[in-house]
Amino acid sequence: QHLFEVGKRLLNEPDVDTLLSLAMDSVIETSTAERAMIILFDRNEITFQTARNLQKSDIDHPKFEISRTIIDKVKNNGEPICLRNAFDDPTLKISQSVRGLKILSVICYPLIHEEKVFGVVYLDNRTVRGVFKKDACDFVREFANFISLAAYNALERKQLFNQVQKLEDELR
Numbered sequence: 001q002h003l004f005e006v007g008k009r010l011l012n013e014p015d016v017d018t019l020l021s022l023a024m025d026s027v028i029e030t031s032t033a034e035r036a037m038i039i040l041f042d043r044n045e046i047t048f049q050t051a052r053n054l055q056k057s058d059i060d061h062p063k064f065e066i067s068r069t070i071i072d073k074v075k076n077n078g079e080p081i082c083l084r085n086a087f088d089d090p091t092l093k094i095s096q097s098v099r100g101l102k103i104l105s106v107i108c109y110p111l112i113h114e115e116k117v118f119g120v121v122y123l124d125n126r127t128v129r130g131v132f133k134k135d136a137c138d139f140v141r142e143f144a145n146f147i148s149l150a151a152y153n154a155l156e157r158k159q160l161f162n163q164v165q166k167l168e169d170e171l172r
Contacts (some may be wrong), residue, residue: 018051020154024037027143033131034126037050037123038051038120038151041156045148070098080104103125105129118151
């Protein structure tokens with residue numbers, strides 16, 4: 001029901017970037033995450049399409065606020081991660097990024113287009129262990145499915161823009 005309400009609000013927003021920011025704010029509110037991000041994989045680099053915090057504002061330097069271990073794990077195997085405590089996972093409790101950022105609760109779902117992982121929806125909470133209940137994980141799974149087309153279009157738009165820039169540079 002909540003996903004339906006979020007969807008109705010988002011359908012009225014024509015700008016993809018604003019749509020994704022509003023969507024992340026709704027996900028934070030629903031899941032009680034501290035931070036939520038849509039991260040896209042563009043060849044060998046990652047792009048933070050949207051990175052929002054609990055105060056409904058953008059995160060200034062999101063690449064320093066995430067666990068690459070978690071993101072790489074989801075990217076490589078296509079399987080979501082939904083943990084009430086990241087330190088309970090044997091592979092994550094030894095991760096420097098998980099330890100350094102003191103990530104307690106984490107959700108990371110793949111964004112998939114044509115059976116290929118092209119990004120993730122990433123949420124975490126560093127202050128409360130066990131904050132993400134099963135309902136939050138289910139909501140983020142459905143949200144990732146719902147938002148994947150808009151996120152894929154944003155990635156395509158970025159790639160086209162980069163190609164146009166490259167061609168303009170060559171013409172000059």
